[in-house]
Amino acid sequence: MEWSMLIQSPTDWGILFLSALIIGMSKTGIQGLSLISVPLLALAFGAKPSTGLILPILCIADLIAVLYYRRIAEWKYVFKLLPAALVGFILALFVDKVIPPAAFKHLMGGCLAIVLLVMFWSEWKGKENKLSSCWWYGPFFGLLGGFTTMIGNAAGPVMAIYLLSVKMPKYSFVGTNAWFFLVINYLKIPVQMFAWNNITSQSLIIDALTIPFILMGGVAGIFLVKRLPEKGFRSFTTAITCVSVILLLI
Template identity: 35%
Template sequence: MFGLDVIEIIMLVVSALIVGFSKAGIQGATIPAVAMMAIIFGGKDSSGIILTMLMVGDLVAIMKYGKQGNIRDVMKLIPAAVVGIIAGALVGTWINDGQFKMLIGIIVIICVILLAIRESQKRTIPLPDNPFLKGGVGVISGFSSMIGNAAGPIFNVYILAQNLKKETMIGTTAWFFFLMNILKLPFHIFLWGTITLETAKYTLFAIPFIAIGAWGGIWIVKNISEKTYRRLIIVMTAITAIRLFL
């Protein structure tokens, strides 16, 4: 089926379930899916296939939580994200993938440590409304997302620092990544050639499983506390950072 063996089809199905679960539930849980897709299709080719799967997951999350998302904050990040995407598209044609992942991993681990320290504080430290901070988050998110779909943990640190409710966090994150992924499409189609009519069949096959995973994510969000939800995101972010080194 699709030129894949049974094991690869199972991995594709599991990846789709994880994408849906992460987008509508525990943010940052997509790294196992990214890894499995890379095993099936190869690093660069898989980035285009999983991009379209992630966009489907974003749409599901937007339909459920989009009205609660902070669109104004997202739009402030997009211009800087465009700069990062363009830089990532150009650098991605020649940079050593292993070296890049190590660099992002270091950045993410630093962010996780700072986030864990912040979560342990008894008082809330508000995130400064600084245009340079937003610009940095946008550029780094755009760059790392374009190279290896690794922007999740970086944006998680930013969004968690705002002390938003679960639903608002999910809605804001979904809007940010959906808009950013739309901006990435031309580079994948025309520059890298990783999204084609041939690859579209994998996304179409994955849609029902993404929906099932999203349903599971929505159930989880409804049945866990705000504190537990935040800690789960921190754990997934830390796992992501470690995975980037492998």
């Protein structure tokens, strides 16, 4: 695929670089922000080509986040989520052509909205979210996360809701999230290269040009996490996640 077929105007470059900045900030700071970049890139480059552009950007941002937060992760949650996420990953390969993207998007948004409401109700009542202690709770989010990241790179809100619901401290939140997505996103690369054919040498060259913006976003995300107190981090992340869920529902 030639450059001219992907990048057709200065606006396209602007959308690409802005998306890279947002993704970098999301991975090292406020998870859920990256969902904003998904529709932006889809509108500029088309649904399938945009997934080929965004995945390497996500992988670079994941690597930056893991390098910075490499010693901060709640591994019991990573191990609880990953097996089910891999099942969701494989399931998505089989149903990708069966489920209409719009129907799936609304279904996922509805499920996440219900979990958000349960979480809000529990906090309002000052009670523990009893669902989070159920044996199926972690695997459910792992399955949904693996499925959604494969279908539309939209697993950010899934992980954010899960980590918020188990009341994870901010640094553990970001570190756990970083390791989870590092594994999942790097597993997606061969699928998109050889099965979907939407990652090419030309698209990788374009992605390489976004690295400075990913780094700037990463630094901004780290700065934001440092400046926000625990309560502020949780409130900000919850607000961004709510916006992400609304975007999925409309």
